[in-house]
Amino acid sequence: MGKKTVVVGLSGGVDSSVAAYLLKEQGYDVIGVTMQIWQEEDSCTVEENGGCCGLSAVEDARRVAQKLDIPYYVMNFRKEFQEQVIDYFTREYLEGRTPNPCIACNRYVKWESLLKRSLEIGADYIATGHYARVEQLPNGRYAIRNSVTAKKDQTYALYNLTQEQLARTLMPVGAYTKEEIRKIAEEAGLPVAHKKDSQEICFVPDNDYAGFIKNSTGKTIPKGNFVQADGKVLGEHQGIIHYTIGQRKGLNLSMGHPVFVTKIRPDTNEVVIGENEDLFINTLLCDRVNFMAIEGLEGEVRLKAKIRYNHPGAECVISPAEDGKVRVTFDQPQRAITPGQAVVFYQGEYVAGGGIIL
Template sequence: MEKKKVVVAMSGGVDSSLTAALLVERGYDVIGVTMRLSEESRDFEEDDRGCCSLSSVDDARRVAEIVGIPHYVMNFKDMFQEKVIDYFLADYAKGWTPNPCIACNRYVKFEGLLQKAMELGASYVATGHYARIGQDETGRYLLKKGIDEKKDQSYALYHLNQSSLAHFLMPLGEYTKVETRELAEKYSLPVAHKPDSQEICFVPHDDYKAYLRAHNPACLHPGDIVDTAGHVLGHHEGVPLYTIGQRKGLGIAAAHPLYVVDLDMVHNRVVVGGADDVYADSLVAGDLNWIAIDALAEPIAVTAKVRYGKREGRARVEPLAAGKVRVTFVEPQRAVTPGQSVVFYDGDTVVGGGIIEAANHHKS
């Protein structure tokens, strides 16, 4: 019987490296692929933590040699520029806070790489994400949380659809991060204790403000910082340089802590308020994708996560016109931010998700 061919997206980190080793052990015909995404990532060679730096390519190649698989570097720079970097700059320019890792997963890894893998005759693409893929009794594919709650990455994968889920493998969803590093040691992988990548891979030194100033200075116009009543409290160098919930770096002296509560691009104002003003009762989301259901026909009860790393909150999701939804929270959520994703869960199963377009701020 012919082995099933799988392309493993190898970033040079411990997660993707162990994924390759596990699939070799399980009898797959494995091909390792490192994606060349951006010239900016070369700046990360020194600190070794960017997911696509030159040193990471070398790490991936070394691991491929150890586990006995071919390794290739594929050029996805044009796609990455259009789908990730251009989107990143455009979202900031309209006062939103983008999530480039979700965009990269969606368009580059789970569309672009899958297409390349199929051209190579592969049946699957595998990644080192901490999430699980299952099926219900009808055969519908489901996306579930990884068993390691601290590392669960299902939030960043809510855009997967039935056809893509059928061709993806995520073996690390069944492991904790501690177990991953222990297994990597067992397989003698040199990256077993390599630090996790923390940065946005194309933003040098994780300084998005410097990146905006260098790559899209036209979106930055000096203006006023105002309170919720419209009183001018200070001045800013550009609305996109601020984020919802931000407290530090406002340059305002006040008797009580102030937080960014709104980014008003129409009037070129940063709006600040007290701690209570940062909370939202509800939000509107668009660009939706459903996994566990075909579409939302009537309101449903879920738990909803409004940012990676945040806890879910109980919520009601109801359909609106034009393919949007309103999400109403049982308890107000802090720093609900347009441009970020809201993901809906039923227990450990991802129901679906979308992009936050507007938040309704809590009135205490």
Template sequence: MRKAIIAMSGGVDSSVAALLTKETGDECIGATMKLFHNEDIGVKREKTCCSLDDVEDARNVCYRMGIRYYVFNFSERFKEDVMDRFVDAYEHGATPNPCIDCNRYLKFDKMFQRMRELEYDYIVTGHYARVEYDEEKNRYLLKKAVDDTKDQSYVLYMLTQEQLAHISLPLGGLRKTEVREIAEKHGFVNARKHDSQDICFVPDGDYAKFIEQYTGRKSIPGDFVDTEGNILGKHKGIIHYTLGQRRGLGIPAASRLYVCDISPKTNQVVLGNNEDLFHSELTATKVNLISCESLKEPMRLKAKIRYRHPEQEAVAWQTEDGVLHVRFDKPQRAITRGQAVVLYDGDIVVGGGVIENCIK
């Protein structure tokens, strides 16, 4: 009998993942990560994941299944590796993906550390993706979920071979409707609970307000400029803008203007036409490859530049310094620094990295 720690958010997905694991006969415990103190960021406890309600839902499900339940306090690490990185990215003109950082540094790092300390064998999560072992390649593979409307392989591209060897993703072969049906059949209190959509520590979606409150600093106003460098007006501070944004600019123009670039060095926000947002190539760093050791030779595959972005035909390769280059068959709109580019070969995740630059 093996021993498993189920990462439980209080939602239906992790609850059903716990049930399916328990039904294998393995010894299970449920664990919720306490990631931050709501009062410190000025939001009500019931407004975020890891709230008291979520903890109680997870505890209720564990009690119903007869397994032990714990809350692990990782708030200090979450502040350093997720919230501080989030703020730093926006202050440097990038648009981060904190859910990927949470997976990288919390779920599959701190939770793994706790797994080893407690002498457990593997971690279970409610992510919609699949892990398989390829005997021919002698590698673990990360694959898309069967339910393509819920697939979360994009946010798991950073997983290492060591981590994949100790992960179970029981929902990868199920559809969301089936997961809810299983939860209802077993009387789980969260069977019809809505999925969390927002960034947990910015539940109202106002990133700039959060950053100013978190840092205690007001964002410094600067110039809106056009693509030729001509001043068009004043902006409120670069943290208020993301690539491709057109609302809330307050600049009169004969045609629609969009944020085409953000320069933290000059504190300028560059505005242009929609056509100015399209680029054919990008570079990425902090690269992690899963299905292969490297991409020294160009490889034809598909790439996603955002979580909800449709996959696009591309060629990818690495230079000697390890930087990932991705060249698209067709120019892509609003390739954004700080977001992840994730590469796919069919339903297999090849790997990915953090977007640094884009090239026309």
């Protein structure tokens, strides 16, 4: 058996750079790859934000590869990114849901497409700089395990990976805290040791989702009515793509007290407005379910679930529903359960699975 070969997705950031360094130290043959995903290189304005798609990301990744003395390539995944991430993102917003494009990117671009191409060039594994761990459980299944640092844990965005993908995935950064990663980068002399993290969605650097959707689709987004749950009209909204469940700011409604978006009705182009207490519910349905630590669902199972990336997680019971859907019933009502977002189930420190909230 010779040395195993791993393709590391280098974003030009400190986490993926240290992942490549750690794997080389562990004796792997490491190949660095930057995924070219943005549609127009010259319009990629996220460079100063530490984004992962522009020319400066490529330059930073190349400098890291030179420092580590590993081969480095840029692979073009623009088509996959457009179809699987951008088109999905705009479609979901136009249908009144709030998508998580990072989850789609992880499953269909960073894993499905990169893994396929990596295997074609003879690699055994792919690796990323995610704060998570991959482990094989006693039941033989692979699962994502929480990183050692809850502050940076990225398991929520990885729930959708398949068993085949996990079997060929390495995530060395999950065993460290962010501070330790920066220290390793500094000691290894990596040029990105102090590069700041990117925060926003990489293809919407100014956080103006509605503007991005209008520009990329060329569609005129019709205005409609703000209504109460009983249908009483309160005012005019700017188009459903501007709103999400739980939103308070930017409504421009003078109600005399804070009010919130409680529901979006794409069929009638209405945005429902209510009180904070209206946002708390204790049950949801999800579909497009991917099981990870567990093989499937025979009956009720008690787990914890997160309904958004920064949700702390809450005790619940999940049970099978019609057409492969899963019903989630929380012990305590949860605030602002949002259609289009992922609900991710945890069994202790392991991702049991997840799905998309209906």
